[in-house]
Each structure stands twice: as structure tokens, then as C-alpha cells.
Amino acid sequence: MKIRAITLERLRLPLEPAFHAAWDPQPREYFDATLVFVDTDEGLRGVGSGDTMDGFENFTSLFLGSDPLRIQHHVEVLESINFHAARYWPFEAALWDIIGQAAGLPVSVLFGGTLDRLPVYASTGSLLEPSARVEVAQRLHDEGFRAMKIRVDPVALDQGLASIRGVREALGAQMEIMVDLNQGWRMPGDVTPRLDLRAARRFASALNELDVFWLEEPLERHDTAGHASLRTQSGLRIAGGEMARDVNELLAHLDADSLDVYQPDAMLAVGMLRARFIAELSHVKNRWFTPHSWTNGLGLLANAAVSAGVGGGPFFEFPYDPPGWTTERRDFFLVDKLTIDDDGYFNLPDRPGLGAILDDDARRRWRREG
Ligand SMILES: [Mg+2]
Incomplete structure (x- = not known):
């Protein structure tokens, strides 16, 4: 089998009203998604998504004419x-989609087939007043979620604590709570100072009182010593690694035993095969692997395939923060929006490959030229 064509398709969904994520300096008025299609001479077509793929056109000649099954x-x-340009992992996802179709198996099975459904946490992204966050938490619980993640603004820790305390008081033990400080990386142009270890330690100790499930990205992502110290002193689980730029960054954390939860996003960090490698190392060290998945529906499917394959968990990220971030927005180019079952689990598609069915009407409607 040979790769015959590689095609990028850029989509832009207007967001009305705009969505303001904690990590964005301004509210976002549109949501961009790039689909990468790989066609073979045997008529198979794979698709991946989850990053911009800007500039990938300059490198497609390195793959055209080669066998898509040579994944390593x-x-x-x-x-x-x-090293020279950007991370183009959605292309790897498209190759896995082809490999799965060629084998007649879901990618999650190729990755180990440990699970066919994953318990999820509702990953919220906006910063809300404590009372509004509690209302959302109650709604999420009513919808079947048994875990949720709350973003905290590092310059408004007290407000964040008030939200977490409010959710704990309202829902008791019926909701696991993860907390994300998003200190590991920055959006372009954001040079806000980070928390130092002392401030992170004080915050972590308050979270411990509230029985928080994990604290995510409390410090700059290369600070293995700081994470290790926080981990041993706080009594909290510490999570990180979602945007690692290479495998060695994650190996440094494994060497320092600085994280309880390893979260490399298969589309934004190290790719699917390497995420699996990190997952295996995490598991043999009795640490958790559960990837970041906040991109779009296809990116979510790629991460879910890795996580279900290796038996990741205990909770998988399900980006969901209505009314700002809904399944209709996140999965706008998929026919079947990805949802959870009554037990709060995401069931992986049992179709060969990644299992996405693209919505051709949505693709036509939201196509962006250039
Ligand atoms: Mg995060």
C-alpha cells in the first residue's frame, strides 16, 4: 500500500456567543479546525485533526509514495x-486510521485493547464566579458526570478556592474534583508571571483539605524538582505533561518521579505511538496515564484510542463546559457528537480505525479558504 495523496482542509466555526477559555487572553469568536486526509492507492482514506498543521504542506513529499503501515x-x-517546524501529530492519527481500517480493527484495539469505555471528567475551561461554577457543577452531575475539572486563575487563587469549596459543599463525595492551574505553557504573547513553588505549595495544601483528586500543572513544565517537592509535601496527586514538546521532557519527569498523572496529548505533545510508550512507563512505575484531549472531536477520539488501548485513567478528559463549550461546538464536523452514557463513561466507537464519521454538510458550510 502506498500514500497517494495528503490533503489539508481548514474549517472555521463562528462562536456566537464567544467562548473565553481560562488560557486565552481574549474571548474566542471562532473555532478553527484543520483536517488532514491521507489517501492510499488501495482506496483507503484516513483522517486526523487536533492541531493547526500550519506549514505541513512543505513536508508532505517526505511521506507521499511510502507505505502508511510503516508507522515507526x-x-x-x-x-x-x-525539531525544525511544528508538531504534525494529526498526520500520525490519519495513518493509524488507515492502519485500523486495513486491519479491520479499532485503533484502541491496536493500542492494546484494554478498555472499550472510559470514565470521564467534564473538563471545564472558563473562569466563573463561584456561585455560577457551583450551578454548572450541579448541572454536570445531573447529566451523569461523576468528576469535573475546574480551572483556577493563578492571580485569583482565593476565588478559585471559593469555587472548589462551593462545589464540594454542594455535591459532597458525589463529584471528584480536579483542579488545573495551567502553568505549564502559555498562549503566544502571554508573559504573565507564574506562581512560585511557595505559592503553589500553599494552594495545594488548601486543596488537600477539600479532597481534590489531582492538581494539574501547578508549575512551569520543566520544573521537575518543584513538581517532585510539591508531590511529596502536599499529599495531593500532581498531574502534568499535556504539552510536552518531546519524549525526553516526560522521561525527565519519570526519572525525577515528579508526577502522579502523566497527560501527554497525543495530538499536541508527542504523538500517539510515543504517548503509548510514556503510558507504559508510567504504568510500570505505578503512576497514571490519562491524556489531555482538549482539541476537537477527532483529537478526542485519537487520545481516547490511546488511553483505552493502554488502560489509561482513572478519568479521561471530556472537554465540556456548557453553554460556552458544548459537544456541538467541539465536534462540529462529526455526524455523531461524542457523548457519555448514564454511568458517566465515554464509549469508544467499535468501527475500524479511529471511528469518526465526518459531517460533509458541516465541512462544506464551514470551509475556510487559504
Ligand atoms: Mg491542563
Whole structure:
């Protein structure tokens, strides 16, 4: 089998009203998604998404005419490109989609087949007043969620604590609570000072009183010593690694035993094959692997395939923060919006490959030229 064509398709969904995520300096008025299609000479078509793929056109000649099943080789080529340009992991997802179709198996089975459904946490993204956050938490609970993640603004820790305390008081033990400080990376142009270790330690100790499930990205992402110290002193689980730029960054955390929960996003960090490698290392060290998945529906499917394959968990990120961030927005180019069952689990599609069915009307409607 040979790769015959690689095509990028750029979509732009207007967001009315705009959505203001905690990590964005301004509210977002549109949501961009790039689909990468890989066509083979045998008529198979794979698709991946989850990052911009800007500039990937300059590198497609490295793959055209080659066998899509040579995944190890292609991952190493993508890593060589990553050094010079950008992370193009949605292309790897498209290759896995083809491999799954060729094998007649879901990608999650190719990745180990441990689970076919994942308990999720509702990953909220906006910063709300405490009373509004409690209302959302109650609604999420009514919808079947048994865990949720709350973003906290590092310059308004007291307000964040009030939200977390409010949710704990309203829902008691019926809701696990994760907390994300998003200190590991920055959006372009954001040079806000980070929390130092002392402030993170004080915050972590308050979270411990509230029985928080994990604290995510409390410090700059390379600070293995700080994470290790926080982990041993706070009594809290510490999570991180979602935007690691290479495998060695995650190996440094494993060497320092600085995280309880390893979260490399298969589309935004190290790719699917390497995320699986990190998952295995985490598991043999009795640590958790559960990837970040906040991109779009296809990015979520790729991460879910890795996580279900290796038995990741105990909770999988389900980006969901209505009314700002809904399944209709997140999965706007998919026919079937990804939802949870009555037990609060995401069931993986049992179709071969990644299992996405694209909505051709939505693709036509939201197509962006250039
Ligand atoms: Mg995070």
C-alpha cells in the first residue's frame, strides 16, 4: 500500500456567543479546525485533526509514495520535522486510521485493547464566579458526570478556592474534583508571571483539605524538582505533561518521579505511538496515564484510542463546559457528537480505525479558504 495523496482542509466555526477559555487572553469568536486526509492507492482514506498543521504542506513529499503501515518510520520522520517546524501529530492519527481500517480493527484495539469505555471528567475551561461554577457543577452531575475539572486563575487563587469549596459543599463525595492551574505553557504573547513553588505549595495544601483528586500543572513544565517537592509535601496527586514538546521532557519527569498523572496529548505533545510508550512507563512505575484531549472531536477520539488501548485513567478528559463549550461546538464536523452514557463513561466507537464519521454538510458550510 502506498500514500497517494495528503490533503489539508481548514474549517472555521463562528462562536456566537464567544467562548473565553481560562488560557486565552481574549474571548474566542471562532473555532478553527484543520483536517488532514491521507489517501492510499488501495482506496483507503484516513483522517486526523487536533492541531493547526500550519506549514505541513512543505513536508508532505517526505511521506507521499511510502507505505502508511510503516508507522515507526513515519513517527521518527515527524519527530525530525518537529525539531525544525511544528508538531504534525494529526498526520500520525490519519495513518493509524488507515492502519485500523486495513486491519479491520479499532485503533484502541491496536493500542492494546484494554478498555472499550472510559470514565470521564467534564473538563471545564472558563473562569466563573463561584456561585455560577457551583450551578454548572450541579448541572454536570445531573447529566451523569461523576468528576469535573475546574480551572483556577493563578492571580485569583482565593476565588478559585471559593469555587472548589462551593462545589464540594454542594455535591459532597458525589463529584471528584480536579483542579488545573495551567502553568505549564502559555498562549503566544502571554508573559504573565507564574506562581512560585511557595505559592503553589500553599494552594495545594488548601486543596488537600477539600479532597481534590489531582492538581494539574501547578508549575512551569520543566520544573521537575518543584513538581517532585510539591508531590511529596502536599499529599495531593500532581498531574502534568499535556504539552510536552518531546519524549525526553516526560522521561525527565519519570526519572525525577515528579508526577502522579502523566497527560501527554497525543495530538499536541508527542504523538500517539510515543504517548503509548510514556503510558507504559508510567504504568510500570505505578503512576497514571490519562491524556489531555482538549482539541476537537477527532483529537478526542485519537487520545481516547490511546488511553483505552493502554488502560489509561482513572478519568479521561471530556472537554465540556456548557453553554460556552458544548459537544456541538467541539465536534462540529462529526455526524455523531461524542457523548457519555448514564454511568458517566465515554464509549469508544467499535468501527475500524479511529471511528469518526465526518459531517460533509458541516465541512462544506464551514470551509475556510487559504
Ligand atoms: Mg491542563
